[in-house]
Amino acid sequence: MTFRATLKATTTAVLLTGATAAYADGHATHPETGEPLASEQTFVYWVGDESPSFDPGLTEDVDGSAHARDLFEGLMNQDADGNLIPGVATGYEVSDDGLVYTFTLRDNAKWSNGDPVVAGDFEYAWKRAASPELASPYSWYMGLMALENVDAVIAGDMDKEELGVTALDDTTLEVRLSQPLPYFPQMVVHTTTFPVHAATVEAHGADWTKPENIVSNGAFKLSEHVPGEKLVRVRNDQYWDNENTILEEVTALVITDENVALTRYLAGELDQTQVPAGQFPRLSEEYPDEAVSVPSACSYYYTINMTDTTNPALLDQNVRQALSMAIDRDVIVESVLAGGQKPAYTFTHWATAGFETPDVPSASMTQEERNAKAAELMAAAGYGEDNPLELNLIYNTNESHKSVAIAISQMWKQTLGVETELANQEWKTFLETRGNQDYEIARAGWCADYNEASTFLDLMDSNSGYNDAAYSNPKVDELLAAARTSDNPQANYTEVEQIIADELPIIPIYHYAEVNMQNDKLGGWPFNNFQQNWYSKDLYKIAE
């Protein structure tokens, strides 16, 4: 009660001070689109679980990143299409050798307590994120950015002060890399690179992100956090671009069961929620303006154990080919998932920036042709009715993974006579089993860290820590290494994709789509942002 009253009081105060008054007015219109704005500017959305953290240095999940993107602002932001736009930095310069980036910061950026945001805050935050004392699970991201000395700092062999980031003055930040990275500017959009308020962090330690302590520099500030229930953020009137923020309040509601979340959405309690697997067709028929599906930066595939702990049959390329061909991906995406996903014959997501999906033979065949070919290959490998192949497939406990596994095992059975034993495992057990190559075939998914094909294809490198197939092909390693410094890596990517499609250490199945129910009065949602990086400051509610 008191909270509400205070909130009302602040809102009134804001109204009186002028600048933002226009947007809270029922008759106001959006400055760019001219749409009429609703008088109540709030956004309530669903999250499936409590985030481990939204401390920029420690953030590790999608929802936590969304909290952090609202509460904090990094050097650069993305616009609705995923293009870089200025954030705290107004721009940057890069040296000729591509190793030194110099960011110029705006001088009017402020923390929520009124302190100016200075280059030193970034320097402090980056060194903190890489330090062994913080022991952030995402310190590897600092490594991915190839900052000078980052590996030694993480290892504790070098003081964090040696990290390749320096505040030259309050508005100039110099970043030194150990190797040129063409996509480096894209990487500072990530939450791990966001600044933190040094005095607050030092004063409160791990408790600094609690609502009563937190000091942040984003368009919103934290007003309430009840773990397991909700996280509320309200307009930060110290934000440099506050006059262009339209929403007054953003609430993330934790609802574990997505069906209950859907019920509550339909009851009007939420502005956005995820569509449970298989319910999209019905919902898009009943609520055509609200059910939305957009590509999202992940690929779904089955990884095959290529080591000698596997089923020997799987080491036969014909068998892997046959298994891949016998999967009717159209049925999977259109009937099982039915949410706008796209069938995949190659690994890299089709919508990845600058990437052109290469042609692979199986993609252009009809399913009948594929089935016929699959049966042929299986027979060539020596398996048939009198000698049926028996396989083991593991997936992590989840309704949608289960449906896909059931469908695929049946396709294999009905087309190839393969007997598949399904086993679902709880997440951590699953990761351990898969990571130790203690499986035959396992479900897997991979999401882009940045919008470039190497974020997917690097998994096929024999040295990659995420190469659960334990696949190794020197030719692939070579092509990937060359792609890193190449001006036109597409040729290499095409070749790698073709090799994978031929050798099939992984069987690509589909490319993800984000399937949501979303209030049709919510404006400004960045549907075209491939990585689904959204900022509440760009959102608004249209009047009824």
Added chain:
Amino acid sequence: MLNLIIRRLTVAIPTLLILVILSFVLMYTAPGGPFTSERPLPAQVLANIEAKYGLDQPFWKQIVNYVTGVVTQFDFGPSFQYKDRSVNDIIAQGFPVTLTYGFWSFLIACIVGITLGVFAALKQNSWLDYLAVGFTIGAQVLPNFVMAPMLVIVFTLWLGWLPGGGWNGGAWQNMVMPVIALSTSYMASIARITRSAMLEVLNSNFIRTAQAKGLSMRRVVIRHALKPAMQPVLSYLGPAFVGMITGSVIIDVYFSTGGIGKEFVNSAFNRDYSVIMGITILLGTLTILFNLIVDLLYAWIDPKIRY
């Protein structure tokens, strides 16, 4: 009486210690650890994290450190999953929530259940009795993971009377559905037990005598029958209360109440060792305490019982 309390409390300490060791062993045998993730952490990063949480120490030392921390400072350690919350924070936030809706569910289950059971017994084989028996069996059989989403559909979507979830600091509107979902099956069990205990007492000689003396039925029931009939009910209440607290995971999952039940299940899935330990100890203590209270009540109801 005092003797009983002291004896129980001395048994409690080794019980809890066994519980700690058992959970520790089980936890560490579980595949995967708190920092196993889809993106395996580079060895150095993992080493940093393990050093931070003391997981690089030998196993026995971890147990000793843990027990020492708990005993000397009442410190259950930091959560491995939630970076800005300690186990004490998590319990301090979730436990009052669970206790609040658990308490109301318990109270309502007892009052309604006992009343229903008594009346069903008094009017044995009447329509009231059949209705009560039907209800009790039905309610026990309907899984509450079916009932909970149905309640949300009815009360939030169709009728629009109640918020579909959240705790909101314990506002009554947010409490209605959790209490219904949690109390129903216990209410049914209590009604069943009360009914059969009451029937037995009503058929006993001393009640027949009381009736024969011309006392009113009401007086007979309240003065004479109720107390002895409560014995079996009481022995059910201890396990029931603990069952409610542990069964609260479904409430937390469906109504986003943020209670301790979901925290525990999550911690098991996340391998959040310190949270698993903290909640296990909390619930173990509660179980012991509640069994003790029930035994004391037992002694109060039936002074013949000596411990």
Added chain:
Amino acid sequence: MALNPQVSSADDVVEAMNLSTVQGRSLWADARARFFRNKAAMFAFFLLIALIIFSLFGGYLSDYDRETVDFSLIGANAYKGVPSFETGHFFGTDASGRDLYARVVQGTRISIMVGIVGAIVAVVVGTLYGATAGYFGGRLDGVMMRTVDVLMSIPFMFVLIIMLVVFGRSILMLFIGIALISWFDMSRIARGQTLSIKNKEFVEVAHAIGVHPLKIILRHIVPNLAGIVVVYATLLVPQLIIFESFISFLGLGVQEPNTSLGALISEGAANMSNGTPWQLTYPLIFFVLTIFAFFFVGDGLRDALDPKDR
């Protein structure tokens, strides 16, 4: 969800048995007669037999098996997968396009099996434990029964979840896990009974002529616990079935393509408002019937063995 065996019903049983042992052998005939007169119990008894037959042989009535997916039906469930005699999908299809009837048959089988096997394990362990403690008495009795007290204060629900996570997931683990939380009450009841049987002449005679204690327990004590054991087991079964459904809800139940009623209900509940209500109702009906049947048979047995209630 009543996860804890009902202490009271077990206590009733003890009293019933105390009386019955005094009355001697004619007890069984009397009890049988009383049970046959109890209409509700008899009805439940036949219902139970029908359910068991259904779960064992029901699959023969249908042309479909539990695992074959009809690819033309997935995604079109709400209008093509409806229950119908024409298509042969008596109960419709599940969300993956499989015949729901065949799955309900199998789910019923697994659920009943989990209940019965769990109850048997609990009863065997509990009886032997309790009989041993009761027969030897003294310090051994003290230690054994204190151990039970200690174990009973552990929130086993949680230990079970941890165990399922640890040991992976198999039906076997499920049975063992469930049995582990169910035998404590049985052991207390068995001990109490043993204490009263112990002083009967036939036991004392056996003891006097030097029969091995283990043999006495198995030959003379355990058989005299039979009645109580049967009643307790019947009442335990439905609780174990309910418990299994909760495990399934947590996603820790049986593996595909096997299923249990709990797993089916949990899937059906997820699709409750997705135009396929039959996915919830049919498994739920069988779940309710199964538990009803066990409850009433258990109650009937208890009443039959307890002449006081009449």
